[in-house]
Amino acid sequence: MKGVILLNGEPYSGDIDTENKFVVCCDGALRWAEGKGVRIDLITGDFDSLGYVPEGAVKFPAEKDQTDGEIALDLLAGKGADEIEIYGGAGRREDHFFGNVGLLIKAKRLGINAVFITDHTEFYIVDGMAELVGKKGKTVSLVPLTEKLHINNSEGLKYGMKDLVITLGESRGLSNIVTEDKAFFEISEGKGLLFIVRRL
Numbered sequence: 001m002k003g004v005i006l007l008n009g010e011p012y013s014g015d016i017d018t019e020n021k022f023v024v025c026c027d028g029a030l031r032w033a034e035g036k037g038v039r040i041d042l043i044t045g046d047f048d049s050l051g052y053v054p055e056g057a058v059k060f061p062a063e064k065d066q067t068d069g070e071i072a073l074d075l076l077a078g079k080g081a082d083e084i085e086i087y088g089g090a091g092r093r094e095d096h097f098f099g100n101v102g103l104l105i106k107a108k109r110l111g112i113n114a115v116f117i118t119d120h121t122e123f124y125i126v127d128g129m130a131e132l133v134g135k136k137g138k139t140v141s142l143v144p145l146t147e148k149l150h151i152n153n154s155e156g157l158k159y160g161m162k163d164l165v166i167t168l169g170e171s172r173g174l175s176n177i178v179t180e181d182k183a184f185f186e187i188s189e190g191k192g193l194l195f196i197v198r199r200l
Helices: 029-036 068-078 094-109
Strands: 002-006 021-026 042-045 083-087 113-117 121-126 129-133 139-144 148-155 164-167 182-189 192-197
Touching: 002 029, 002 068, 021 029, 021 068, 042 068, 068 083, 068 094, 083 094, 094 113, 094 121, 139 148, 139 164
Parallel strands: 002 021, 002 083, 021 042, 083 113
Antiparallel strands: 113 121, 121 192, 129 182, 139 192, 148 164, 148 182
């Protein structure tokens, strides 16, 4: 099952494909989602941002231990989602953005492949073999999430990565270029965030 989470950060201006996906809209994201005509299956949150509780919404108390986004992730996990796209999670508040990135980590722990999509970038957690298909010409960056990220090999990139170790805090994986229709990173140790620049 595929799911979509809509968050109350910077509105996403592109098209959102909701076909055969369960769409959870969090609180104030309803404003931009309705404005775009996005189909929504469930509205949830504490509604401190929206200011009212929409009919049929699932309301949670404002004083809680989870963000609306984490609640949405748990709801989708409970429905059996194995792929989730997250929109509207960037901008406005950096603390919330950083917390929203944590949704990718929790999703991975739950066995869910999640991708964070903004107007400018899409990014997701990679380990093992990370393939890039149809991304020729795109700028990509690989940032360690763990203390050490060991890349055994890569192909189809301007700056090759062979037996390369990037430690947490280093920026050696930033701003590479995909040069082939099929490219990959082969990671033998650790996890990283792979960023694909959609628009500069």
